Amino acid sequence: MGAQRGSDGFRALAGRHGPVGEVMVDALALERSGTPDPPGRWAPAVAERRGLPPAAGLGPATFYADLAAARGRRHVRVCAGTGCFAACGGSQVGEVERELGVAVGEVSGDGAVSVQAVRCLGCCYAAPAALDGDEACAGADLVDQLAGRSTRTDPAIPAADATGDPVLLSGILSGESGWRVWPGVAAMCTPEHVRTQVERSGLRGRGGAAYPVSAKWAAVVGHRSPVVVANGDEGDPGSFADRLLMERDPDRVLEGLALACFACGASTGILLVRSEYPKASALLREAVRRAYRDGHLGRRVHGGPVTLDLRVVAGAGSYVAGEETALIAGLEGGRGCARSRPPYPTQEGMWDAPTVVNNVETLAAVPWIVEHGGEAYARRGVPEQTGTKLVCLSERFARPGCYEVEFGTRLDRIVHELGGGLRDDAELTVLQVGGPLGGFLPASRLDVPLTDRGLAAAGAALGHAGLVAFDETVEPREVLRYVWQFADAESCGACSPCRVGSRRGLELAAAGGPPDPGYRRWMNVLEQASLCAFGRGIPTAVRSLVHACDGRLDDWEV
Ligand SMILES: Cc1cc2nc3c(=O)[nH]c(=O)nc-3n(C[C@H](O)[C@H](O)[C@H](O)COP(=O)(O)O)c2cc1C
Ligand code: SF4
Ligand code: FES
Numbered sequence: 001m002g003a004q005r006g007s008d009g010f011r012a013l014a015g016r017h018g019p020v021g022e023v024m025v026d027a028l029a030l031e032r033s034g035t036p037d038p039p040g041r042w043a044p045a046v047a048e049r050r051g052l053p054p055a056a057g058l059g060p061a062t063f064y065a066d067l068a069a070a071r072g073r074r075h076v077r078v079c080a081g082t083g084c085f086a087a088c089g090g091s092q093v094g095e096v097e098r099e100l101g102v103a104v105g106e107v108s109g110d111g112a113v114s115v116q117a118v119r120c121l122g123c124c125y126a127a128p129a130a131l132d133g134d135e136a137c138a139g140a141d142l143v144d145q146l147a148g149r150s151t152r153t154d155p156a157i158p159a160a161d162a163t164g165d166p167v168l169l170s171g172i173l174s175g176e177s178g179w180r181v182w183p184g185v186a187a188m189c190t191p192e193h194v195r196t197q198v199e200r201s202g203l204r205g206r207g208g209a210a211y212p213v214s215a216k217w218a219a220v221v222g223h224r225s226p227v228v229v230a231n232g233d234e235g236d237p238g239s240f241a242d243r244l245l246m247e248r249d250p251d252r253v254l255e256g257l258a259l260a261c262f263a264c265g266a267s268t269g270i271l272l273v274r275s276e277y278p279k280a281s282a283l284l285r286e287a288v289r290r291a292y293r294d295g296h297l298g299r300r301v302h303g304g305p306v307t308l309d310l311r312v313v314a315g316a317g318s319y320v321a322g323e324e325t326a327l328i329a330g331l332e333g334g335r336g337c338a339r340s341r342p343p344y345p346t347q348e349g350m351w352d353a354p355t356v357v358n359n360v361e362t363l364a365a366v367p368w369i370v371e372h373g374g375e376a377y378a379r380r381g382v383p384e385q386t387g388t389k390l391v392c393l394s395e396r397f398a399r400p401g402c403y404e405v406e407f408g409t410r411l412d413r414i415v416h417e418l419g420g421g422l423r424d425d426a427e428l429t430v431l432q433v434g435g436p437l438g439g440f441l442p443a444s445r446l447d448v449p450l451t452d453r454g455l456a457a458a459g460a461a462l463g464h465a466g467l468v469a470f471d472e473t474v475e476p477r478e479v480l481r482y483v484w485q486f487a488d489a490e491s492c493g494a495c496s497p498c499r500v501g502s503r504r505g506l507e508l509a510a511a512g513g514p515p516d517p518g519y520r521r522w523m524n525v526l527e528q529a530s531l532c533a534f535g536r537g538i539p540t541a542v543r544s545l546v547h548a549c550d551g552r553l554d555d556w557e558v
Contacts, residue, residue, distance in 0.1 A: 024050070024333030025316050028061050029275075036071055036111050043067075056333070063335035063492075064316035065116065066275050072107040072114035076100060076146065077131040077276070080117040081237030082432060082468045083124025083394040085482050087140075089474045092128035093117055095143045119319065119486065120237035121276045124392065124468070125400035126155045134278040157244045158401030162409070162418055167368045167380070167388045168241075168361065169404045171249035178251025179296050181371045182258055186296075187304040191221070194263040198366065200374025202386035207231055207322075207359030208437070208463050209533075210385075210452050213366075217264050219346035220354040226264050227350050229331070230257045230271040232280070232360045233315055233322030236435025237486075238466030241390035242360040244402050246273060246280035249364070250287035254310060256363030258296065259370060261308055264356055269310040271360075272327060275317050284312045319436075319490035323532055324357040326492060337494040338532035361390055361464075381407030385451040389465055393419045396426065396469040405450060412446035414467065426471035430479065430548045434463025436486050437537035439544030440479075459544040461537075476549040480556065481509040483545060487538045498535030501526035505538070514555035523558050 024047070031042050039061035047057030061067040069075075078096045097103050100113050107114040121136060123129035129138035130146060136154040137145045144150040161169050170176040185194065199214035220226040230253065234242040245253050253271070261269045273281045288310055291297045299307045313331060320326050321336030328350050330336040349355020365387060369377045378386045385407040391414055393400045398420030405414060415421065415431065422428055428443040439460030441448075448454045452462050470479060487502035501522055508515045527539040539558055546553045 022331065022333055024052075024056065025060055025064070025067075025330065026314070028057060028067050029314070029316060032061070032067050032071060036107050036114075038070070039068060059335050060316070060330075060333065063337075064318050064321070064330075065118065066317035069116040069317075070105060070107045070114050072102070072111050074113045075116065075133060076113065077116045077118045077121070078104070079119070079121045079123070079127070079129045081120035081124065082436070082482070082486070083120065083238050083466075084128040086468050086470050086474060087127035087395045089478060090482070092142060096130065096146060099143045099147050118276055118317065119490065120235070120239075122157075122234065122240040122243035123155075124238050124240055124394045124466070125157060125402075126153075127395040131276065131278070136279070157240055157248075158399070159244060159248075159403075160401060160418070161404045163380070163388050163404055163406050166404045167377070168245065168364050168390055170368065171252050172244070178249060178255050178367070179291070179294070180255075181367050182255050182296055183302045185259065185262060185370060186301040186306045186308075189262075191263045191265060194259055194366075194370055195221070197369050197374040198263065201365075201369045201377035202374075203362065203365055203369060203377065204385070205359055206361040206365075206389065206464065207357075208434070208461075210462070213358065213362060216346060216356055216358070217260065219344075220264050220266075220356055222265070223354040225268075226266045226354040226356065228257060228261045228264055228266045228269045229324075229327065229350070229355060229357045230260075230269065230360055230363050231322060231324070231327060231357050232271055232273040232277070232284075233327065234274055234277070234360070234464065235319040235322040236438075236464045236466050238394055238432065238435055238468040239392050239464040240466075241392055241402055241464065243277050243280055244390070245360055245364050246277065247283050250280075250284045251291070252364050252367055253360055254284070254287055254291055255296075256366040257310060258308060259366045260356065260358060260363055261310075262306060266356070267307050267309065269308065270331065270350075271310065271312045272315060272331065273312060274315040274322075281312060281314050288312060318492070319486075320492040320532070320534055323534065325532070327357060328355060335492075337492040338534070339494070340531055359464075382449070382451060384453060389450065389462075391450070391465040391467060394466070394468040396422050396471055397467075398423045407451055408449045408454075410446070411441070411448050411450055411455075414450065415446055415469075419467075419469075422469055422471055426473075428469055429472055429474075430470045430476070430545065432468040432470070433460040433465070435466050436483070436490075436541060437461065437533060438463040438466075439541055440548040441544070442548040442550060445548070459540075459547055461540070476545070476552045477509075477512065480542070480545060480553055481506070483538070483541055484509040487534075491534065495529075495531035495535065497522075497525045497529040498531070498538075501530075501535065502538065505542070520558060
């Protein structure tokens with residue numbers, strides 16, 4: 001057995017009442033939508049109605065941004081994510097506040113309107129963006145759209161293939177239907193066959209850590225009642241690949257999850273979708289209904305021995321809740337805080353069951369691998385990193401959108417050939433690669449292959465392969481302040497190095513001057529002693545920005 005988990009008391013209690021925690025976040029979200037009052041007024045009662053102590057409701061309700069946010073009858077979520085920040089230097093938030101006459105986090109006096117700042121709505125290709133209720137709108141005239149002065153636009157994600165034989169975009173671009181291999185697998189194949197193909201493919205996780213998928217699956221095989229969770233939290237601002245897959249090819253994502261469950265011996269699969277993607281949630285739920293109707297899910301699927309249930313669960317607004325241990329805590333109804341590992345989720349995950357967490361894009365590659373064979377997949381990309389990857393180009397590019405590329409494609413090709421360089425002939429100053437825990441590269445350092453090793457050697461990281469371009473309209477010091485603002489806003493607060501360090505970093509960056517003399521020491525603590533990769537990754541991101549800015553942020557050198 002591993003170390004005690006922080007929420008053990010609640011988990012044991014919730015377990016005695018049945019896993020009521022699993023519906024807690026949904027129940028809180030429902031209550032939240034009907035009241036302008038703060039969580040203290042309504043969250044304890046939600047827990048008590050389920051036989052849980054008040055704190056079981058208050059804890060998550062004060063943790064998740066959507067539950068904690070003040071709510072008027074019209075609730076507008078304006079994006080303050082990196083892609084939108086790069087598009088207009090952060091001015092969009094103030095403009096929306098002024099137009100609607102209400103500040104972020106507030107409700108207008110008559111209860112009519114409230115504004116919440118969120119970090120990415122998956123519309124980074126058309127930034128800035130907002131959600132008015134559940135209706136998305138985006139574009140340079142965002143404020144006019146929200147004010148009703150111009151037509152609402154929710155542009156589709158531009159998607160293109162640069163491989164000649166797409167794996168992930170084959171459904172979206174060529175109309176290849178989902179659920180092609182599952183009937184045969186469920187009726188006639190063995191789990192070993194699926195695991196072997198995935199092992200031969202060399203497929204690694206696309207959620208950021210690049211862990212071999214077959215090894216993660218093997219860790220739960222033979223254990224009692226494993227669970228597979230598809231991670232559709234896509235927290236990295238600048239990434240919209242999972243959103244593209246979930247909205248435009250939900251059957252492929254579900255088929256990948258079904259195959260993963262089959263390979264792991266799991267009869268339950270859960271797909272967690274971030275709350276900022278309401279359309280993806282709705283489309284996936286509809287796809288699940290269709291899959292039951294068509295006999296892909298349920299009891300004795302396609303006449304074989306398999307029983308499989310899949311369900312879709314919505315998140316509630318937290319970046320760290322995409323980290324796998326935090327994700328599981330959230331699915332159990334708790335605050336989405338990360339915990340130390342071991343035990344790994346494959347040892348003790350959801351309600352202590354061995355749990356595999358895989359990213360949505362990872363799972364979407366599995367049907368192709370099973371259909372074409374692991375060796376065929378392993379011939380794609382480069383030997384050190386096989387396969388293809390979706391990369392997302394932000395609004396500053398001349399041709400923003402989501403592109404499928406082979407691993408090993410050079411970054412300068414992606415930026416200049418696929419993305420067309422920057423729009424309006426603007427000059428690229430720095431390129432953020434891989435989200436807030438990735439890194440920044442200067443325009444002169446794009447001669448690197450898109451692989452984990454190639455990017456790490458250049459001081460960046462692949463992450464989920466979101467590419468956010470900055471031009472000279474945003475000052476390096478503003479980008480630095482933004483990095484710390486994100487860290488401070490999204491730190492889950494479970495450990496002091498990150499909770500305190502990210503606040504200190506923001507204070508110093510906001511003050512504009514050089515950091516204090518103790519800076520190197522506490523950055524070291526942040527990097528070495530943080531509980532999860534969030535805190536540990538912030539110094540790397542800051543360091544890479546300092547290096548990319550070529551002398552303009554040297555006082556922040558770590
Ligand atoms: C702070 C933080 C946030 C994360 N957010 C996500 C996310 O939004 N989506 C995701 O798939 N993985 C995310 N991850 C990675 C997950 O912890 C986990 O490694 C991943 O979901 C496993 O899937 P994979 O093996 O298919 O990559 C995050 C990690 C950290 C440290
Ligand atoms: S490093 Fe930050 S995000 Fe991770 S557990 Fe600690 S406080 Fe939470
Ligand atoms: S939509 Fe604003 S950063 Fe992605």
